[in-house]
Amino acid sequence: xxxxxxxxxxxxxxxxxxxxxxxxxxxxxxxxxxxxxxxxxxxxxxxxxxxxxxxxxxxxxxxxxxxxxxxxxxxxxxxxxxxxxxxxxxxxxxxxxxxxxxxxxxxxxxxxxxxxxxxxxxxxxxxxxxxxxxxxxxxxxxxxxxxxxxxxxxxxxxxxxxxxxxxxxxxxxxxxxxxxxxxxxxxxxxxxxxxxxxxxxxxxxxxxxxxxxxxxxxxxxxxxxxxxxxxxxxxxxxxxxxxxxxxxxxxxxxxxxxxxxxxxxxxxxxxxxxxxxxxxxxxxxxxxxxxxxxxxxxxxxxxxxxxxx
Amino acid sequence: xxxxxxxxxxxxxxxxxxxxxxxxxxxxxxxxxxxxxxxxxxxxxxxxxxxxxxxxxxxxxxxxxxxxxxxxxxxxxxxxxxxxxxxxxxxxxxxxxxxxxxxxxxxxxxxxxxxxxxxxxxxxxxxxxxxxxxxxxxxxxxxxxxxxxxxxxxxxxxxxxxxxxxxxxxxxxxxxxxxxxxxxxxxxxxxxxxxxxxxxxxxxxxxxxxxxxxxxxxxxxxxxxxxxxxxxxxxxxxxxxxxxxxxxxx
Numbered sequence: 001x002x003x004x005x006x007x008x009x010x011x012x013x014x015x016x017x018x019x020x021x022x023x024x025x026x027x028x029x030x031x032x033x034x035x036x037x038x039x040x041x042x043x044x045x046x047x048x049x050x051x052x053x054x055x056x057x058x059x060x061x062x063x064x065x066x067x068x069x070x071x072x073x074x075x076x077x078x079x080x081x082x083x084x085x086x087x088x089x090x091x092x093x094x095x096x097x098x099x100x101x102x103x104x105x106x107x108x109x110x111x112x113x114x115x116x117x118x119x120x121x122x123x124x125x126x127x128x129x130x131x132x133x134x135x136x137x138x139x140x141x142x143x144x145x146x147x148x149x150x151x152x153x154x155x156x157x158x159x160x161x162x163x164x165x166x167x168x169x170x171x172x173x174x175x176x177x178x179x180x181x182x183x184x185x186x187x188x189x190x191x192x193x194x195x196x197x198x199x200x201x202x203x204x205x206x207x208x209x210x211x212x213x214x215x216x217x218x219x220x221x222x223x224x225x226x227x228x229x230x231x232x233x234x235x236x237x238x239x240x241x242x243x244x245x246x247x248x249x250x251x252x253x254x255x256x257x258x259x260x261x262x263x264x265x266x267x268x269x270x271x272x273x274x275x276x277x278x279x280x281x282x283x284x285x286x287x288x289x290x291x292x293x294x295x296x297x298x299x300x301x302x303x304x305x306x307x308x309x
Numbered sequence: 310x311x312x313x314x315x316x317x318x319x320x321x322x323x324x325x326x327x328x329x330x331x332x333x334x335x336x337x338x339x340x341x342x343x344x345x346x347x348x349x350x351x352x353x354x355x356x357x358x359x360x361x362x363x364x365x366x367x368x369x370x371x372x373x374x375x376x377x378x379x380x381x382x383x384x385x386x387x388x389x390x391x392x393x394x395x396x397x398x399x400x401x402x403x404x405x406x407x408x409x410x411x412x413x414x415x416x417x418x419x420x421x422x423x424x425x426x427x428x429x430x431x432x433x434x435x436x437x438x439x440x441x442x443x444x445x446x447x448x449x450x451x452x453x454x455x456x457x458x459x460x461x462x463x464x465x466x467x468x469x470x471x472x473x474x475x476x477x478x479x480x481x482x483x484x485x486x487x488x489x490x491x492x493x494x495x496x497x498x499x500x501x502x503x504x505x506x507x508x509x510x511x512x513x514x515x516x517x518x519x520x521x522x523x524x525x526x527x528x529x530x531x532x533x534x535x536x537x538x539x540x541x542x543x544x545x546x547x548x549x550x551x552x553x554x555x556x557x558x559x
Binding site for chain 1 (some may be wrong): 532
C-alpha cells in the first residue's frame with residue numbers, strides 16, 4: 001500500500017502545496033515516499049526529508065529536469081510508479097499538468113481535486129464548480145490522485161530526516177522546450193498558504209486602487225487576490241485569480257472587497273473559515289456566504305480599516 | 310496544416326445544478342446545453358489561426374450521443390469546416406475519451422490538436438494531458454497565447470506563479486484557458502451555412518477501444534451550506550467582531 005508523492009518545487013524551495021498533499025497521503029498509508037525531480041535541487045530534497053510522514057526521498061537531479069516539463073517527467077514517473085499503489089500530486093497547475101499525462105502512460109484513469117479520503121478506494125471531489133460533491137470509488141490496481149490543497153492541513157516536521165537516495169536516468173524528450181517564465185515575486189504570503197487573504201473585484205475600478213488593498217494586506221500579513229472580473233479587466237495579473245478556474249483557497253480570514261460573488265468565484269473561496277464581504281450593493285450574492293457583511297463604499301471602508309488596524 | 314478541435318456538450322454555465330433526489334447523480338434533465346466554454350475558446354483560436362492563414366482546415370470532433378451534433382453545428386457556424394461525431398450513448402471518462410480522440414487523430418493526421426483545459430461539469434482537467442500521453446505529443450496546457458512559426462508552436466501558459474512559455478514541436482496538443490481569446494457569436498447566415506457543412510458520424514465501437522468505466526460515482530450531494538452571517542454597521546464594528554468574536558486577527 002505504498003504511496004509516491006510528487007514534490008512541487010522550483011529547484012530551491014519545496015512548495016507548500018506538497019505539504020498538504022503529504023497529509024492526504026498519510027491518511028491512506030504510513031508508507032509514503034516523495035520524489036523530487038529537478039536540477040540542482042538539493043535544498044528541496046533536504047526539506048522534503050524533514051516533512052512528517054516521509055519514509056524515503058527519491059531524487060532525480062539532472063539538467064533535463066530543470067523546468068520540469070510534463071513530457072520528461074511523465075516518462076520518468078511511468079517507470080518509478082511501478083512500485084507504488086498510489087501516485088499523488090497537488091491539484092495545482094503543476095500537478096494538473098503532470099499527473100493525467102503520467103496516469104495515462106500506465107492506463108490509469110486519474111481522480112482530480114480530491115477533497116476527502118473516505119477509504120482506500122473511495123474519495124470525494126467537487127464537480128460543477130463546487131455546486132455538487134461527488135463520492136467516487138475506483139478499484140484500479142493503481143490510483144493517481146490530485147489533492148486539493150485547501151482541503152488538507154499542511155504536514156509538519158519530523159525529528160529524524162528520511163534517507164535521500166539519488167538516481168540518474170537518460171530520459172530527455174525533445175518534444176518541448178522551455179522558452180521563458182514570468183513569475184511574480186512578492187514579499188507577501190503565497191495565496192495558497194496565506195492565513196489571511198484580501199481579494200478585490202471589479203468594484204476596485206482600476207489597477208491603481210489595488211495598491212490600497214496591498215497596504216491593508218501588509219498590515220494584516222495577508223496575501224492579495226482578485227476575482228475573475230478584476231483580472232479580465234486588466235487590473236491585476238492572472239496568477240491572482242481566485243475561483244473555479246483560478247486558485248482554490250481556504251484561509252482563516254477572507255476579505256472580499258468589491259466582489260459581487262459569482263458562482264465561479266465562490267467555488268474558489270467558500271471553504272474559508274471566516275468570510276468578510278465589503279460591497280455597496282446590499283443584494284450582492286457574496287453576502288450570502290459572508291459571516292460579516294459591511295454595506296459601504298469600499299474606498300471609505302478600506303481607509304477606515306487601514307486606520308483601525 | 311489541419312487543426313483538430315475536440316469539444317464537449319455540457320450544461321450551460323448559467324444553469325445552477327443540484328443533486329438528484331436519490332443522491333446518485335446531478336439533475337441535468339431539461340437544462341440548457343452548450344459547448345463547454347473552454348472548448349469554445351479552442352474553436353475560436355483554431356478559426357483565428359485559419360483566418361491568419363496558419364491553418365488550412367479546422368475539424369471539430371465530439372464524443373457522445375446524437376445530441377452533440379447540435380454543438381458540432383454550432384462550432385461549424387462559428388467557422389469550423391467540418392465535424393466528426395464519435396457516437397456513443399455511454400458517458401465516457403477522460404481516459405476513454407483520450408483513446409477515442411487518439412483513434413480520430415490516427416485517421417485525420419492533424420498538425421495541431423486543441424481542447425478546452427477542463428469541462429465545467431466534471432471539472433477534471435485531464436483529457437488534453439491524457440491525449441498527449443497516448444499520442445506521445447508535446448502538451449501546452451492552460452494556454453493564454455499561441456503562436457505558430459517555423460514548424461513549432463509557442464504556447465504561453467497560465468501557471469500558479471504567473472506565466473510560462475514553452476516551444477513545442479508539431480504535432481502538439483494545446484488546452485485553452487480563459488484569457489486566450491473572446492469567442493465570436495455565430496451570425497444567422499453562418500448558422501444556415503453550417504447546416505450544409507459535412508458532419509461525419511462514426512460509431513465508437515469501430516475503434517475497438519476499452520471504454521469501460523474505471524471510476525464509479527456512487528453519490529452526489531450538495532456542498533455544506535454556510536450559516537448566514539450578520540451585517541455590521543461600520544468598519545469599527547467589523548474590526549471589533551474579527552478581533553473579539555471570530556478571533557482571526559489580533
